[in-house]
Amino acid sequence: MSAAASPVFRRVWPAWLALLLAALAGASWWWSAGRPVALPDAPSTRIACVSYAPFRQAGETPLDPNAFISPERIDADLRALSQRFDCVRTYSQGQGLSAVPAIAERYGMKVLLGIWLSGDAKANAQQVALGIATANKYPQVLRGVIVGNEVLLRGELTSAQLAGYLQQVRAAVRVPVTYADVWEFWLRHPELADAVDYLTIHILPYWEDQPVPPERAVQHVATVYAKVQQAFPGRRVMIGETGWPSAGRPRQAASASVVNEARYLREFLRYAATVHMPYNVIEAFDQPWKRAQEGTAGGYWGIFDAQARPKFAMRGPVTEEPHWWAGWLAGVAGAALFALFGGWRRRWHGWRGWLALMLAGAAGGCALAWQGRQMLYACRNGWEWAVSLAAGALALLTALRLAHWIAARLAGEATPPAPPRWLRAGWLFALAYYGLLLAVDGRYRDFPLGLFWLPCLGYALLGWLGDRHAAAMPLLEERFLAPWLPLLAAVVLLQEAGLTAVAWLWLGLNLLLAVPVLLDWCRARRL
Secondary structure (H helix, E strand, O other), X not given: OXXXXXXXXXXXXXXXXXXXXXXXXHHHHHHHHOOOEOOOXXXXXXXXXXXXXXXXXXXXXXXXXXXXXXXXXXXXXXXHHOOOEOEEEOOOOOOOHXXXXXXXXHOOOXXXXXXXXXXXHHHHHHHHHXXXXXHHHOOOOEEEEEEEEOHHHHOOOOHHHHHHHHHHHXXXXXXXXXXXXXXXXXXXXXXXXXXXXXXXXXXXXXXXXXXXXXXXXXXXXXXXXXXXXXXXXXXXXXXXXXXXXXXXXXXXXXXXXXXXXXXXXXXXXXXXXHHOOOEOEOXXXXXXXXXXXXXXXXXXXXXXXXXXXXXXXXOOOEXXXXXXXXXXXXXXXXXXXXXXXXXXXXOOOOOHHXXXXXXXXXXXXXXXXXXXXXXXXXXXXXXXXXXXXXXHHHHHHHHHHHHHHHHHHHOOOOOOOOOOHHHHHHHHHHHHHHHHHHHHHOOOXXXXXXXXXXXXXXXXXXXXXXXXXXXXXXXXXXXXXOOHHHHHHHHHHHHOOOOOHHXXXXXXXXXXXXXXXXXXXXXXXHO
């Protein structure tokens, strides 16, 4: 029998191929993220109007009644925004925001003045009083007053209650009055049209119940805009919010990324210029506080980041990750670390053990760098950072133990003790728990692929290379958890309509960890 046809070779070459592909996949992802993507240019670098909220520093949130933004900060923001925008939209009064019209006038900008409404009648009365006073003090600056934002969507007021606030403000000010909500809620409550001077609708293709991919997003906006115009003939309709997030989980075929945000905004501006409609894009600056309500994506709708740096230009190619080389450095560091760990107190005969360790380390380093990048976007506080770092460290330690065993097996040398069985049970539990969260409450949850990639691939290779004639019965906990992993992942895939590549990868990770347990269970029962 030739060496190529031997049972040992048939077992070993798929493992080598898996390690090689894992390392190449990690390096390829980082390389592709750093390539400039050609996009159509925007018709102009200026934008008609943009949502403005100054709550972008650590710990700041408009939900804090004691929050206050100084006029000096607002002045600095509007001075910078006036270079790119003709108008800003605010969402509430108080907390320092009543200073916006006076400062905007200083820089030649107009304002869409927001009055925040909720289910709190006392707070609403204060907001309405402040809004009326500000609107009457600066009528020459205002394009309109927006009384309430998505209060029907949140279910905090009835349409009759909202109409009462609209009529109160409309009778007290000399500028146009409107209400802003997701476009479907205007179609559900057409009676509100009589209470406003014009309609303000929100069209956010990423957040639609049936998410729209970026390449069809502007056509979706055009279709919805025409539909609302048809439902309210003769009435002026403004798009009060539209945009795209630069980070966060994908929703079916709608992927959040810098490139897609740039693509959508440029294409939308080209469309808006052809129909001459009033519009406002969301938003000026990233708002970290929104991540608590809308997941990672909620904090990344800004044209500028939280440090007021532009994310992309309005013309020319756009790069998703300018620091893509950091992923390659992490891969090199991972290869060195795995080789160092594998060579500690051990002599390898030949090159195969070293190569296996370095391939595993390169794949692990790239994966952990990807997870670290996701953590930079997603972690909101010290607790989340601590949990995420601890999970990443555990994944690294697990991968080091598994890689040591796999390398010895591929090198044909004596294998060290495999990691304890309870450790695999722990990863099964962690994957099942997070899979359950994704299945029942996954709208705002990210896919932690980089975290689970290391143990899932490692245990799959351990199962593939292990002695199939001496399979031990998996722990009871493993036998209970393993069947749930692919089922929960399949539910997530169905929720994503099979359109999300990340959901397919998530299913793959679950299978990598679950299948070896199920096979060991079957073999042990036959022995």
